[in-house]
Amino acid sequence: MADDNPYVTDPALDFRDVEALGEADARAQAERLREAVRFHDYRYYVLNDPVIGDRAYDRLFERLRELEDAFDLEREGSPTQRVGGEPVDELGTVEHVAPLFSIDSSGDAADVREFDRRVRRDLGGADVAYVCEPKFDGLSVEVVYVDGRYERAATRGDGETGEDVTENVRTIESVPQRLRGDHPDVLVVRGEVYIPRDAFQQYNRERVERGDDPFANPRNAAAGTLRQLDPSVTAERPLDCFFYDVLAAWDADASGDGGSGDDGGDDAVRAAWNGSGTNVEALLDALRERSSASGGGLGAGIDGLDTHWGEVGRFPEWGLKTNDRDRRVADVEAAIDYRDALRTEREELNYEIDGTVVKVDDRAQCERLGTTARHYRWAYAYKFPARTEVTTITDVVVQVGRTGRLTPVALLEPVEVGGVTVSRASLHNPEEIDELGVNVGDEVRIERAGDVIPYVDEVVEKRSEGTFDFPESCPVCGSDVERDGPIAFCTGGLACDAQLVHALAYFTDVLDIEGVGEAAAEQLVEAGLVADDVADLYDVEVETLAELSGWGETSARNLRAELDAARHPPLGDFLAAIGIPEVGPIVAADLAAHFGDVDAFLDAERDDYEAVEGVGPTVAEHIAEFRDNERNRRVIERLRDESRLGEPDAPEMTEEGDELAGETYVFTGSVEGWTRDELQELVERHGATATTSVSSNTDCLVVGSNPGASKREDATEHDVPELDADAFFERLAERGIDADAP
Structure with missing residues (x-):
């Protein structure tokens, strides 16, 4: 370290504008900044004895990056390279x-x-x-x-x-x-x-x-x-x-x-x-x-x-x-x-x-x-002997679910419970916290419900004051928290990013749109591409999506193909996907069969919902509250817009056969003239089962254009045969099934 380096002790942080520097001065300053940043890294990370504060270090680092960017300076060995290089397809071996x-x-x-x-x-x-x-x-x-x-x-x-x-x-x-x-x-x-x-x-x-x-x-x-x-x-x-x-x-x-x-x-x-x-x-x-x-x-x-x-x-x-x-x-x-x-x-x-x-x-x-x-x-x-059952709560996090429910989760010093390492445990709800009298820092005993789900059973040693103070506002969006008995809910709806992420992942999962799991949903929300509701997904341009980290043009085009293939879902799938509390695929199918189209569903009275088979008073109340929410109505209308999702298909009464009885089909990619749901309905009409994931019970994976990679990988793993669209329709014809495009 040169004794005259001005960026080591009490560095001057008032730099001249980059535009006022010549290239020679920029190179000289950059070299001194690199030398100084390496010195400060050494003091901080190796000696644990820094000589400047974090703010000063951050300004030196940012100035170095400014110079390298402005003058396109050689970066090999520079501290700025710690931000990460280009993604790779796979890790090589050495x-x-x-x-x-x-x-x-x-x-x-x-x-x-x-x-x-x-x-x-x-x-x-x-x-x-x-x-x-x-x-x-x-x-x-x-x-x-x-x-x-x-x-x-x-x-x-x-x-x-x-x-x-x-x-x-x-x-x-x-x-x-x-x-x-x-x-x-x-x-x-x-x-x-x-x-x-x-x-x-x-x-x-x-x-x-x-x-x-x-x-x-x-x-x-x-x-x-x-x-x-x-x-x-x-x-x-x-x-x-x-x-x-x-x-x-x-x-x-x-x-x-x-x-x-x-x-x-x-x-x-x-x-x-x-x-x-x-x-x-x-x-x-x-x-x-x-x-x-x-x-x-x-x-x-x-x-x-x-x-x-x-x-x-x-x-x-x-x-x-x-x-x-x-x-x-x-x-x-x-x-x-x-x-x-x-x-x-x-x-x-x-x-x-x-x-x-x-x-x-x-x-x-x-x-x-x-x-x-x-x-x-x-x-x-x-x-050391393994830690077992008794451990310390290091933090309590309040998690926001798809419906806005707030669930307190205890983060733990990792502990072995029944042969499994556990680092979190459920605290269920605010009432449970009060009954346990638990707080951060307490030593607790962990059990596993049904030998699966870990939960806090008791406080073994009280090391804190009082109990965890459950928040009165959502930790994600700041909206008010409401109580329904022992359960707490965020009132922010889809204005809450946490609920929006979950809603987007759930929506695409129910409609079998590959390429948008929880991680991708979070990325889309953080980037502002899905900002208001799930309908925003249909407005994302391929070029914009391709620029996101980890995507690329092929992945972006595949997602667009998936969206187009699911543009006219059955009404039951649509009602299940929009996230009505307590309405899963079975109840949604019953609602679709009863009402026949979206308008009839939206115009119904609360008692009309309760009249549907499988819908009781509580679920009917959830449906009515969801339908009456102005924001939810707007989302449904956006999704029905032809430029986005299109009008969901009403259920049709069709004659059923048993030509494919006992067989299970999975579809990936797009088939010209058919939507994914129409293909699933086709095989189901003739006795087969159509699922959205490949397993050892799957008889055939039908592969259209722009297929998703995960289903094909699963097919290889489970030794499931693949058929392209032509081979699939030939198979149906051999069974006497007329499969003209709808």
């Missing part, structure tokens, strides 16, 4: 420079002592010191630096190869893009990607508020995030990383002294080395061969890499984050004491651990001990 073995484990101290006995026996009775560290419950990764530059990252995979997550790991703030200080020319390190507990709880809170299922535990969240195909999604999630092992290291100035015992492997590495102009893959291939030939031979001649404890000391010098609970101990009994002490501190840590790792400190001893086919012989994991 071969590790050195194998990433797993670690044998046990929760029994006797097994740890037996590990120590084997180590000392295999080392001929030599004295052995150990390095102890927390056993992180995250995702192991290999990270490669060449000439100090971040080059590659991969998951552990099978130990020999892993998934290429280079662009995703690049977004993690604690993974430096450039190493600091006097680093080796090539450095390959192992780290653990994780999500801090406080960030995990906040992220789960946001998911539950959106109506999504929360992640079961931080490890699942980290693994799912790291494997995202869109790095910009990874960048938005709070990943962090600890480093704890050198897998391979090489330095041109420190190698070549014959100390590594690699029989010429170092010469091959040297031949591939050319500083910043190195062919990285050739270099890593040579390093891989060197490591394999020497049985390790890590970091010959590089200061500090002859012990694990030395690595712990060097990592921060290079800008790599380590854990402050690491300890060097003299013997196995001290290692056992370390684990017991760490277990008492477990709940205070801001990251999940499930035990401790005990490593032989001396690297030469590690190489003598070697590995089995799967495990390091020089390391052992002493695990």
Whole structure:
């Protein structure tokens, strides 16, 4: 770090307009900003000792991005690249420079002592010191630096190869893009990607508020995030990383002294080395061969890499984050004491651990001990017992459902209940909260209703004051909350984004419109493309949709084809899809058969609804209230507009046959001259069953033009035959069925 860099201590934040700078001045300022941002990242993420505030850091970072955008500056290695690169179709695989073995484990101290006995026996009775560290419950990764530059990252995979997550790991703030200080020319390190507990709880809170299922535990969240195909999604999630092992290291100035015992492997590495102009893959291939030939031979001649404890000391010098609970101990009994002490501190840590790792400190001893086919012989994991049933409430989130019902959900420290890890539990309603007397911070017992749905059974230890204060306004839209007995409702209707998201996902699901699940519905609402009600979906242009992250023109056109194919649904499907409380597909079909068209349904009296088979007084009241709501009437009229959904088809009385009795059909894509519902009605008239999802019970998937991918994938998985439209109608003709287009 240059002493004269003006952006390190008390940086001046009044920058000249970008337009007033020449390119040379812009490049010089950008380079100093990059240097300063890397320094501040190091102080914050590695040393946990920042020298400027968040606002100042954000302004420096934003200024750097402004300069890079305005002058189209080279961004390789720039801190701004942490925002994420272009999405990929799938994650590739790469071969590790050195194998990433797993670690044998046990929760029994006797097994740890037996590990120590084997180590000392295999080392001929030599004295052995150990390095102890927390056993992180995250995702192991290999990270490669060449000439100090971040080059590659991969998951552990099978130990020999892993998934290429280079662009995703690049977004993690604690993974430096450039190493600091006097680093080796090539450095390959192992780290653990994780999500801090406080960030995990906040992220789960946001998911539950959106109506999504929360992640079961931080490890699942980290693994799912790291494997995202869109790095910009990874960048938005709070990943962090600890480093704890050198897998391979090489330095041109420190190698070549014959100390590594690699029989010429170092010469091959040297031949591939050319500083910043190195062919990285050739270099890593040579390093891989060197490591394999020497049985390790890590970091010959590089200061500090002859012990694990030395690595712990060097990592921060290079800008790599380590854990402050690491300890060097003299013997196995001290290692056992370390684990017991760490277990008492477990709940205070801001990251999940499930035990401790005990490593032989001396690297030469590690190489003598070697590995089995799967495990390091020089390391052992002493695990904690699993958390069971009793845990702590970390937060209470009020979730807004499709009908506006508010459901309180307790977010928990992950706990094992009946062999399943649980991170949330239902609190049912405000009355239940009052009866339990429960609040954030309380220790509670978790049960699983019917061995499936977790709920809070009782407060084991009261650690808070009072009970959770149920909100009087909707946490999403701010509308008033009304009570109906023990149940609370948001009065915002579709003006509430949470209800709109659920309503959109439900609407497209009932009408069998592929391509709009909960995640896509949320994306459409957040982008403002569906702003008022579900009818907005029919106004979204293909070009606009294609610009959204994760879509593209093909996906956008497929959704348009799905919408067009479902433009004239049966009246029963329409009434089910618009989201009338307590009106599902069966009741909606009964209403359609009774009233025959939308106008008759809208003009009916409350008693007329109750006269329908299957509709009681409560459901009739829900229908009448829904119909009388001015906003709901407007949505129905918008959907009936020919430019959007079109007039729903009234049910028809048709003669039925049994030519297809016992068969089950699923349709995907569009068939010229037919809507999806007409095709389903066709096979049902002749005794078949038409469903919207493929299973092992499906006899045939009929594939039209622009088909959805998910149904075809399911068909492959369940070995269900596919028929194109011509083959489908030929099949009907063979059964004596006249299938002229309606």
